[in-house]
Amino acid sequence: MRRGVDPQRADDVADAMREVARTGFLPAEQRGFAAQDRPLPLWHGQTSSQPSTVATMLRLLEVPVGAHVLDVGAGSGWTTALLARLVGPQGRVLGLELDPELARWGATNLAAQGVPWASLEEAVPGALGRPVDGGWPRILVSAAARSLPDELVGQLADDDARMVIPVRSTLLVVVRSRRSTTVTSHGSYRFVPLR
Ligand SMILES: C[S@@+](CC[C@H](N)C(=O)[O-])C[C@H]1O[C@@H](n2cnc3c(N)ncnc32)[C@H](O)[C@@H]1O
Numbered sequence: 001m002r003r004g005v006d007p008q009r010a011d012d013v014a015d016a017m018r019e020v021a022r023t024g025f026l027p028a029e030q031r032g033f034a035a036q037d038r039p040l041p042l043w044h045g046q047t048s049s050q051p052s053t054v055a056t057m058l059r060l061l062e063v064p065v066g067a068h069v070l071d072v073g074a075g076s077g078w079t080t081a082l083l084a085r086l087v088g089p090q091g092r093v094l095g096l097e098l099d100p101e102l103a104r105w106g107a108t109n110l111a112a113q114g115v116p117w118a119s120l121e122e123a124v125p126g127a128l129g130r131p132v133d134g135g136w137p138r139i140l141v142s143a144a145a146r147s148l149p150d151e152l153v154g155q156l157a158d159d160d161a162r163m164v165i166p167v168r169s170t171l172l173v174v175v176r177s178r179r180s181t182t183v184t185s186h187g188s189y190r191f192v193p194l195r
Pocket of ligand 1: 099123143
């Protein structure tokens with residue numbers, strides 16, 4: 001894996017998706033379907049998201065090299081690894097996954113990628129996200145909330161911070177600046193529920 005993305009590159013998300021193979025984040029029996037643009041089953045009813053949807057979400061997130069990113073619903077570790085590729089070694093990515101077994105497997109998948117600036121941990125039940133000093137410049141959420149969670153909006157940094165999150169079936173981008181928080185809609189998608 002190359003380290004970091006040249007900020008001048010036209011499509012760093014496409015580069016990241018080429019370099020971080022989905023096969024490394026699928027159960028053995030699903031690996032043969034990795035190239036298909038559809039969600040694939042992991043286990044416990046959870047899924048590896050559709051690649052084109054993942055690419056859309058990463059583009060909407062506008063991830064700068066060196067950014068700190070929170071990845072809520074990290075599942076297999078694939079999005080965490082893609083984010084690690086986008087931020088490069090100057091950055092930091094924390095993936096959180098609620099399902100304990102999936103979190104352990106996802107952390108193993110991620111470790112195999114050689115990106116020590118990214119980690120994947122089991123989420124604390126009942127505590128959405130992970131507050132940090134100064135807030136997160138970027139938050140990606142890969143499970144659908146019933147309404148926009150104030151708890152996660154409050155974990156964004158207060159200047160030029162972005163969160164991409166599905167709410168019910170609509171993909172939202174939340175942009176937080178010192179003066180305001182804006183929310184825009186970016187199409188309809190299906191996700192497993194945020195719990
Ligand atoms: C679409 S799936 C996984 C996609 C994942 N990003 C990947 O690359 O494989 C969404 C995941 O969100 C997890 N999830 C749901 N609610 C959560 C929460 N409150 N905190 C962390 N993970 C959560 C589910 O267990 C599920 O594994």
